[in-house]
Amino acid sequence: MSEKRAKAAVVGVGLIGEQHADAYANYHRSDLVVVHDLNAERAQAVADRLGCKATTNLADIANSDVEVVSVATPDHLHYEATMAMLEAGKHVCVEKPLATITKEAEGMVRLAAEKGVKLTVNLGNRWNDGFKSIRDSVQSGEVGDPVFGYCRCSDTIWVPTTMLSWAGKSGPQWFLFAHTMDLFRWFLGQEPKSVYAVGTKRVLAAKGIDCFDAIQAVVQFEKTFVTFETSWILPEAWPAIVEFELTVNGDKGRLGFDGIRGGFELSSDIVGKHMFARPSLWNYFKLPDSWWGAPRNLVDVVLDGGDPTIDAADGVAVTAMIEATERSIAEGRPVQISELISA
Ligand SMILES: NC(=O)c1ccc[n+]([C@@H]2O[C@H](COP(=O)([O-])OP(=O)(O)OC[C@H]3O[C@@H](n4cnc5c(N)ncnc54)[C@H](O)[C@@H]3O)[C@@H](O)[C@H]2O)c1
Structure with missing residues (x-):
């Protein structure tokens, strides 16, 4: 060294x-x-x-x-x-x-x-031990062949209205999908192929902040599809700034992370058990x-x-998934990633 x-x-x-x-x-x-x-x-x-x-x-x-x-x-x-x-x-x-x-x-x-x-x-979540363990679990086949996934990552309305001065130039898609879409591409080891999304601009727009309140986007990866949800209008009464939850469903098991209970959950017909664990390092925001x-x-x-x-190419893939999300909402159709990334 x-x-x-x-x-x-x-x-x-x-x-x-x-x-x-x-x-x-x-x-x-x-x-x-x-x-x-x-x-x-x-x-x-x-x-x-x-x-x-x-x-x-x-x-x-x-x-x-x-x-x-x-x-x-x-x-x-x-x-x-x-x-x-x-x-x-x-x-x-x-x-x-x-x-x-x-x-x-x-x-x-x-x-x-x-x-x-x-x-x-x-x-940065790729350095989080909790997410690393989910990736290891998926990659080692503990849920079998991943069939579909779900991921919700949202912030309380405090983030776009108070924390960020530039919220109207971004949105929950750039702020939060950048994390979650990257995580699933990394967990699955599959490239995204297309995105179909819906989104709404109502609550924040009424406050003069031009960005999406909420989006749901289905990303079709090579073999697995994942529904991503994000919003920037969670009530401030929510017990944390961030709401985070995900599941990976395979043909032999289901793996989940629950940000409020602060742990992850594995039901696996291969491992033969159901378990809920709270690794001490789960709180990624403090890591x-x-x-x-x-x-x-x-x-x-x-x-x-x-x-x-x-690799910066990982960043290109994430940007393409989010840009495809925006284009899909605007045009009301599934958008192919190949429309955005040069061959
Ligand atoms: N990894 C994470 O968990 C995480 C969390 C929050 C934010 N972020 C990302 O970090 C970036 C910054 O977010 P933030 O929350 O720190 O925002 P922020 O508003 O707190 O900080 C941005 C800073 O950039 C300065 N700035 C603005 N335009 C500039 C320019 N052209 N040249 C130099 N400085 C300029 C501003 O004065 C401000 O100090 C964003 O891309 C955001 O998505 C990452």
Whole structure:
């Protein structure tokens, strides 16, 4: 293992960007050199806490000797900053979703390849031990052949109305499907083929926030179909900010995760039992690895060689599923992923 340390920077240090900054500042293999934000006070506050420089000028990072950059701007603004950093020859870790337009996501992958730099996307749940165990269970055949799945991930209305200033430029599809659609593609090891979705804009629109209240999208993967549900209008009385539930139904069993009971449930005719377990690490929202895994993995592969654990192509596939969801709602028809991803 190399003794060298990587110089790192973060673009956009809001809630999650600050986590990336922490990930670099408190890692023995990286030094956080500078943080960037359009909000100068915010950048300075994070820089003061972590002992690095602050800037509002992206060129300060492009022209520096920083090697690794995280981009954690709002969803719809990942593309511009990422392209500028790749153009400057930096290795980049982009927060999920990689981009909100598939062609732009593909453009990022192309530019990274042209520049010979590494590009990864923080699909952070892949570092969560609970989700890893679901994947292991599905991949090892404990539910048999997966036939269908269901996943609901929603937020209370506090998220679009209070937490995020840019909710009207995004929506629960970019904020939450980016996690859940990636998880199922990863659990199943299958590529998405088509998406059919319905969605409604009523409650948030009436508050002046132009985004979906709720969406249901059926994604047909190669062999398995999964119904994804998301909403941004859960009542604030809900006992957590997030509601999360999923099931994977196979021909020999059923695996489920229940975010409120905080555990997962396996009924398997192969294992021959029904069980409910509450692994202590289930609370993914409190698990730093969910936020720190991808940036630190990028540091490791920049220093040691090799490819990031999460390939940018995973981010392209996720962007395509969500863009297909939006197109399906707009056009009232199933949308083929091949309409969006270049062959
Ligand atoms: N992995 C997760 O669990 C998780 C959770 C929440 C958010 N996110 C993702 O993280 C990203 C940021 O979300 P957030 O909740 O931190 O939002 P936020 O609003 O808290 O932070 C965004 C920051 O970016 C800054 N900014 C805006 N435009 C910019 C630009 N062009 N250049 C530089 N800075 C700019 C803002 O001033 C703000 O400080 C989003 O893509 C979001 O989907 C991921």
